[in-house]
Amino acid sequence: MAGPTDDALAILDGTILPAAEASIGVTDLGLIRGDGVFEVIAVKDGQPFAFEDHLRRMATSAENLRLELDLGAVERELRALIEAAGPTATASVRFMVTRGGRRIGIVEPVVAPDAKPPLKLVTVEYVPTRILDGIKSLSYGSNMLATRIAVERGGTEALLVTPHGRVLEAPTSAFFVSFDGETVVTPPLSDHILDSITRRRLLSVLGDRAREEVVTVESLGRAREAFLASTTRDVQAVVAIDDIDLGALPGPVTLAAGEAFAAHVADELGA
Numbered sequence: 001m002a003g004p005t006d007d008a009l010a011i012l013d014g015t016i017l018p019a020a021e022a023s024i025g026v027t028d029l030g031l032i033r034g035d036g037v038f039e040v041i042a043v044k045d046g047q048p049f050a051f052e053d054h055l056r057r058m059a060t061s062a063e064n065l066r067l068e069l070d071l072g073a074v075e076r077e078l079r080a081l082i083e084a085a086g087p088t089a090t091a092s093v094r095f096m097v098t099r100g101g102r103r104i105g106i107v108e109p110v111v112a113p114d115a116k117p118p119l120k121l122v123t124v125e126y127v128p129t130r131i132l133d134g135i136k137s138l139s140y141g142s143n144m145l146a147t148r149i150a151v152e153r154g155g156t157e158a159l160l161v162t163p164h165g166r167v168l169e170a171p172t173s174a175f176f177v178s179f180d181g182e183t184v185v186t187p188p189l190s191d192h193i194l195d196s197i198t199r200r201r202l203l204s205v206l207g208d209r210a211r212e213e214v215v216t217v218e219s220l221g222r223a224r225e226a227f228l229a230s231t232t233r234d235v236q237a238v239v240a241i242d243d244i245d246l247g248a249l250p251g252p253v254t255l256a257a258g259e260a261f262a263a264h265v266a267d268e269l270g271a
């Protein structure tokens with residue numbers, strides 16, 4: 001998984017510096033307990049996509065986590081970091097706020113779509129922590145472990161499913177599946193998944209070609225296509241789920257969703 005590198009550009013409490021020089025104290029509960037919030041924002045040609053949505057979600061996360069947050073400082077520092085990344089930067093910007101009160105932003109590289117390994121999902125049992133509903137918190141150990149378990153089992157990414165057989169999402173992405181080759185469904189937020197911004201935008205852009213609906217593990221055997229969606233993936237086709245083969249090439253529904261989303265982003269950024 002691509003991550004920040006030491007030479008990446010960072011911002012720490014308003015000061016821009018190389019990531020290697022940005023450090024916080026070891027007693028920060030953001031580190032000790034994963035107690036804090038974060039966002040990852042896509043930057044395309046120097047422009048952030050869905051900037052306000054991410055700010056709003058961070059504010060909600062902080063409020064729900066009872067974390068003090070200076071939203072004005074977050075916005076200023078994000079804008080400063082994006083500007084420092086340059087007018088042609090296509091990247092992801094991660095921004096974290098810790099319980100210790102530190103604000104940290106890092107510019108992360110984007111993996112080109114053709115350099116991403118094909119998505120072979122492996123179902124991994126997972127029970128969402130209800131108390132973290134509506135919080136994009138720094139506590140991502142279980143999500144990272146789910147991906148590692150999926151890789152150990154021969155896949156490239158996990159598909160989180162409940163012990164009662166409901167499909168939820170991937171560790172850092174929303175899940176969409178098509179059963180009829182024309183429309184897609186995605187699990188509802190009432191299943192305690194993250195309110196993904198990409199998922200929300202796709203539901204709106206696809207109109208009556210997409211809906212929220214409970215997805216069972218048992219129903220996956222009837223899947224014709226599936227894809228993951230997130231800030232860092234946009235729309236990425238799934239080639240297999242456990243022993244269900246969905247074909248190496250993205251199907252027409254996935255292609256149409258990817259194109260509709262790309263057009264929506266370009267339109268919003270005024271390209």
Ligand SMILES: Cc1ncc(COP(=O)(O)O)c(C=O)c1O
Pocket residue numbers: 040169170171172173174194195196197198199229230231232
């Ligand atoms: C658990 C989870 N689901 C879905 C997503 C996708 O959300 P977004 O579209 O806002 O990037 C993420 C992103 O980090 C996530 O962590």
